[in-house]
Amino acid sequence: MDIVRSFEDYIKQYQQSIDNPETFWADVAGDFHWRKKWDKVLEWDFHKPEVQWFVGGKLNITENCLDRHLPERANQTAIIWEPNDPSEEPRNITYQELFHEVCRVANMLKAQGVQKGDKVCIYMPMIPEVAFAMLACARIGAVHSVVFAGFSSRSLIDRINDAGCKLVLTTDGSYRGDKIINLKAIVDEALESCPSVERVLIKKRTGSKVVMKANRDVWWDEAIKNMPDVCAAEEMDAEDLLFILYTSGSTGKPKGMVHTIGGYMVYTNFTFRTVFQYQEGQVYWCTADVGWITGHSYIVYGPLSAGATTLMFEGVPSWPDMGRFWHVAEKHRVNIFYTAPTAIRSLEKAPLSFVKQYDLHNLKVLGTVGEPINEEAWHWYHEHIGKGKCPIVDTWWQTETGGFMISPIAHITKLKPAFASFPLPGVQPVIMDEKRQEVTTSPGEGRLTIGFPWPGMARTIYGDHQRFRETYFSTFPGKYFTGDGCRRDAEGYYRITGRVDDVIIVSGHNLGTAEIESAVDEHSAVCETAVVGYPHDVKGQGIYAYVICYDRPHEEEKLRHEIRELVAKIIGPIAKPDKIQFVSGLPKTRSGKIMRRILRKVAEGNTTDLGDVTTLLDPSVVEEIKAGAL
Numbered sequence: 001m002d003i004v005r006s007f008e009d010y011i012k013q014y015q016q017s018i019d020n021p022e023t024f025w026a027d028v029a030g031d032f033h034w035r036k037k038w039d040k041v042l043e044w045d046f047h048k049p050e051v052q053w054f055v056g057g058k059l060n061i062t063e064n065c066l067d068r069h070l071p072e073r074a075n076q077t078a079i080i081w082e083p084n085d086p087s088e089e090p091r092n093i094t095y096q097e098l099f100h101e102v103c104r105v106a107n108m109l110k111a112q113g114v115q116k117g118d119k120v121c122i123y124m125p126m127i128p129e130v131a132f133a134m135l136a137c138a139r140i141g142a143v144h145s146v147v148f149a150g151f152s153s154r155s156l157i158d159r160i161n162d163a164g165c166k167l168v169l170t171t172d173g174s175y176r177g178d179k180i181i182n183l184k185a186i187v188d189e190a191l192e193s194c195p196s197v198e199r200v201l202i203k204k205r206t207g208s209k210v211v212m213k214a215n216r217d218v219w220w221d222e223a224i225k226n227m228p229d230v231c232a233a234e235e236m237d238a239e240d241l242l243f244i245l246y247t248s249g250s251t252g253k254p255k256g257m258v259h260t261i262g263g264y265m266v267y268t269n270f271t272f273r274t275v276f277q278y279q280e281g282q283v284y285w286c287t288a289d290v291g292w293i294t295g296h297s298y299i300v301y302g303p304l305s306a307g308a309t310t311l312m313f314e315g316v317p318s319w320p321d322m323g324r325f326w327h328v329a330e331k332h333r334v335n336i337f338y339t340a341p342t343a344i345r346s347l348e349k350a351p352l353s354f355v356k357q358y359d360l361h362n363l364k365v366l367g368t369v370g371e372p373i374n375e376e377a378w379h380w381y382h383e384h385i386g387k388g389k390c391p392i393v394d395t396w397w398q399t400e401t402g403g404f405m406i407s408p409i410a411h412i413t414k415l416k417p418a419f420a421s422f423p424l425p426g427v428q429p430v431i432m433d434e435k436r437q438e439v440t441t442s443p444g445e446g447r448l449t450i451g452f453p454w455p456g457m458a459r460t461i462y463g464d465h466q467r468f469r470e471t472y473f474s475t476f477p478g479k480y481f482t483g484d485g486c487r488r489d490a491e492g493y494y495r496i497t498g499r500v501d502d503v504i505i506v507s508g509h510n511l512g513t514a515e516i517e518s519a520v521d522e523h524s525a526v527c528e529t530a531v532v533g534y535p536h537d538v539k540g541q542g543i544y545a546y547v548i549c550y551d552r553p554h555e556e557e558k559l560r561h562e563i564r565e566l567v568a569k570i571i572g573p574i575a576k577p578d579k580i581q582f583v584s585g586l587p588k589t590r591s592g593k594i595m596r597r598i599l600r601k602v603a604e605g606n607t608t609d610l611g612d613v614t615t616l617l618d619p620s621v622v623e624e625i626k627a628g629a630l
């Protein structure tokens with residue numbers, strides 16, 4: 001099916017997708033290689049919930065990411081790899097080479113006893129082998145569970161045990177700027193508590209010293225020697241598991257989101273091509289880590305199934321200096337650049353000379369994901385990186401949705417800063433109010449739900465379908481609840497306002513933290529805010545705001561007063577923060593999510609037991625926050 005090329009196309013396609021979803025998705029899916037076509041496009045019941053796409057279809061996703069491209073693009077670069085250290089040689093891996101690398105890893109996995117349906121944990125840094133490993137699992141019908149290599153051994157234990165992984169793929173160590181992390185040592189510690197793991201394959205990367213455990217640990221480079229570079233693809237059912245990916249939940253136990261092969265393939269491919277308007281030969285770069293859904297869908301499966309050239313970056317934005325992203329963009333002539341608001345905000349604070357020394361004229365499209373982008377950052381990105389000529393696609397989606405849900409389409413959707421804009425074809429957003437009634441007006445606001453299935457959605461939480469139902473399908477029966485709040489303006493543009501599960505009850509009034517945050521952010525001195533509740537003798541809960549300013553405030557008391565008055569004006573006096581702490585950073589995960597758990601503890605006066613902070617982008621901000629607690 002043709003990708004939309006104009007706004008009229010979009011309106012037409014969207015209407016078709018609503019009027020006749022099955023015909024629409026069958027058309028999209030028809031462009032792939034199926035060993036056997038599906039018997040039925042969709043089976044669903046959101047009350048159970050049960051969702052199946054392309055029922056009875058048989059395929060292998062790697063035949064769609066690799067084999068199918070070889071006649072036309074064997075010698076085209078599939079993956080450009082940029083190492084952590086800019087003085088190390090980058091790698092260009094063609095589709096032909098990628099095919100052989102994946103087959104070799106697939107044969108290695110088989111030789112190590114991995115069979116169809118087995119769960120394989122991938123705990124690796126951003127090196128090409130991580131993509132080979134994911135695709136190799138898919139090739140032989142094993143289920144991958146990629147765990148972000150910044151996670152601690154505690155997090156690794158929970159994830160390995162929940163999925164019952166049989167094998168772990170890792171490296172000796174990983175680079176992060178000028179630091180080396182001994183990944184293998186973290187794995188060793190974890191595996192003391194992981195009885196299901198029979199084997200560990202270790203790819204050499206940093207040359208760090210490792211202790212090899214007999215009968216369990218094997219060097220990847222030895223195990224792969226002599227492996228044939230061709231491996232038949234396992235025939236899979238469309239609804240077989242492709243991967244499990246863990247996402248944090250409101251309880252401590254992470255949720256293993258389950259994605260299945262057929263629908264996920266169709267959806268990531270379709271959304272990648274539609275939103276970025278990817279053109280033949282372009283270089284596309286998504287800066288996420290493969291440990292997150294963004295890396296799965298938009299570094300690996302979406303781009304590779306589309307025959308694109310995808311750049312994979314091992315390093316960090318701030319090393320050797322704050323110009324690294326722009327250096328890489330120039331060096332590899334990047335055309336499409338996709339990153340997170342949190343990265344933009346940190347780079348925005350560096351002197352502009354870090355941007356200006358690089359030639360960014362190849363950039364055609366910019367994107368963001370992970371959290372609402374504030375207008376300030378949007379304009380900086382648009383003006384200084386896109387030079388005013390690149391559209392910014394503000395893509396709203398979730399681990400659970402598998403792919404983009406609400407997003408502008410590059411060059412086609414008229415942009416509004418900080419708005420994710422319109423639903424993509426096939427996506428049916430429904431706003432619900434506090435009384436669980438549908439909000440049909442525009443403007444209107446409330447909780448964001450999705451009223452109809454789309455192919456990329458997660459099918460369950462691994463091993464806990466009950467929790468899947470309770471978390472996503474019980475608040476608004478018959479609808480998928482995203483957990484996000486949103487506003488729709490008079491023109492029908494959607495603006496995602498943030499998570500609604502963070503609610504503070506002040507003197508009996510329900511207040512959304514996101515709402516207070518955006519009110520504080522309206523002060524011209526404020527760059528970013530995080531609000532949490534803390535126990536308050538009189539009000540039940542008090543409001544504690546952590547505020548980052550563009551420049552260190554000179555007169556803190558005066559600024560506090562102005563912020564309180566501003567919030568009173570925007571929301572009402574009830575929402576005035578009781579405490580305002582000025583900070584230079586917030587505890588964020590690498591994907592830009594604020595770890596409110598930590599902020600809540602500090603606000604409660606508990607600074608000793610903060611739990612696991614290893615997933616933070618910069619754990620040192622926690623020290624500053626603790627030291628300045630009010």
Ligand code: 7RM
Nearest residue numbers: 369370371372394395396397398399496499
């Ligand atoms: C892709 C990803 C999902 C949550 C989601 C939102 C927030 C993501 C945007 C956004 C506003 C955006 N998956 N979020 N993208 N909020 N605008 N463009 O991030 O599972 O890790 O997080 O992230 O709250 O529910 S995720």
